[in-house]
Amino acid sequence: MKKNYGIVAAFDTTPALYQACMQVRDAGYTQWDSLTPFPVHGLDAAMGMRRSRVPRFSLTGGLIGFCTGMSFIWWANAYEYRLIVGGKPYFSPMFAFPVSYELTILFTAFATIAGMFLLNRLPMHYHPVLKAPQFVRASDDRFYIVIEASDPKFNPAQTRALLEQAGGKDIAEIEE
């Protein structure tokens, strides 16, 4: 038997979707999403989403980059192959700084992209909502809310009632 992925409801306008999102949020659901053809400002607030956790990846990447630059230059010039250049000390944070700073930026960029992919679980070649033919319109002129069956508050009858009450149309269950 095919497992139920969740329940989908369609909305015709952004305000309708926005209001519905607030109702789903206030009902305490956590495993759900909205699908829109374009970014809707403020929708993340209406959905009760926290800020992204990507900056933590960025910070970690930056710190690793800075330490890599400093320690690599120290290892190369002051430890592994001691070399006097321009009458300067074997190691000084002065001349190691420009390279460390560039590596900070480079590794921050890498970590940001990697963190974004990881948190979004990208690349994702298949998603259950793609099975429902009506979803073509999510990239055109319609707005959707999908509440997943894995949500602890999910109950086929009550969740459907909530979406109906919120003004959802064409409410349907979709398979995993």
Place this chain on the structure above:
Amino acid sequence: MSAPTAPTALANKFLTAGIAGLAVTALAFGFSENQQAVALAYLVGISYWTAVCVGMLLLILIHHIVDAGWSTVIRRQFEHGLSAFLWLFVLFLPLLISAWVKPGLIWPWMDLTHALHGGHGTVASDILYQKKASFLNVRMFTGMTLGFFAVWIWLSARLRKASFSQDADGDVKWTFMNRKTAAFGIPLTALALSFAAIYWMKSLEYHWFSTMYGVWFFANCIRAGLAFGVMITYWLYMRGDYKGIFNTNQLHCLVALAFAFVVFWAYVTFSQYFLIWNANVPEETFWYNIREHGDWVWVGMLILFGHFFFPFLYWLSYRRKSTLRAALFISCWIAVIILVDLCYNVLPVMKDAHDQPLPFLSLHLLWVLTSVIGVGGICVAAYLRSFGTAKIIPIRDPRIRESLTHHEATAPETYQLEAHS
């Protein structure tokens, strides 16, 4: 929307404080044994407030040249700040007069008979002075300084007139006029502030070479302008004028810009140090060597950690960039550190008998304080006087709607709502 109630009482308080500060500085100059110390402290005070005003001028010019949206709400406050330029010019006159009446009191190269340390003759016989003499002479200094203020005052008048006139008639021609002003105003202001930094501060040690000096001063100007921008924002919030006008997203933009300039300041200041350190040429290294003498080395450390690392790490998180209190705290801190940075550049020119700089921690700091309060009191009073003459935001600016609804598509979180309630 009508013009906000004029804070006349507050303006008078600042004016009184300013006059008191100037009076104490003048008395100190009259009675002090070390007149140079008082004069240099006054130079720091003037340069500091000039940096604040030039920063505000640049922010307005940049706003217009890039046709910015979000910054329209804060722009009006910077326009009020520009009214201080005229007073800064008046307050600079004593320094100009001293250049003619008592050359060499502040800038040693103005006195051609000034003896160099170690029996190296006088300024007049110094090859490094002779080569720079067409640039470093009192006439050029006077003419250029008059030119700097002419540029700043003229640009300020144009920007203010256009912005205030648009409040009344809503004509879009004022926006175009401002954009044109910005197009020629940016190079003019950039040249004026660079030469001002070179003449007023860098030439105190005219042997020195640094190609980064003008950029260093530019970075401090913008940082000072933004720091005072955040303070004004906080004040207007507390007064209630900004309630419902200035939101988290605009604050985040303002502080993110200030954050970017924390990094920019560090970049140019480090570059200046690094290039000199790397090249290791005596004509350049001496400037940092005297700043490693006595307690100046700790001032240098304070600038390194206090002007860069602390604001950088503190403002790294989104949360601290988008809450007013955290933004205000670092802005006040930056405003103080910029003053220390100017002291670091100006005060070590005072030397003892062994040609070593006099210590940082001394009575001279008191005159720095009275000068900053003196000049600052007048500048803030000028801002507050101007504040009551126009609406709190440019209500008929074509971008005002965009600015008021500025949104970055990020969720306001509970702590932000609390900070703004």
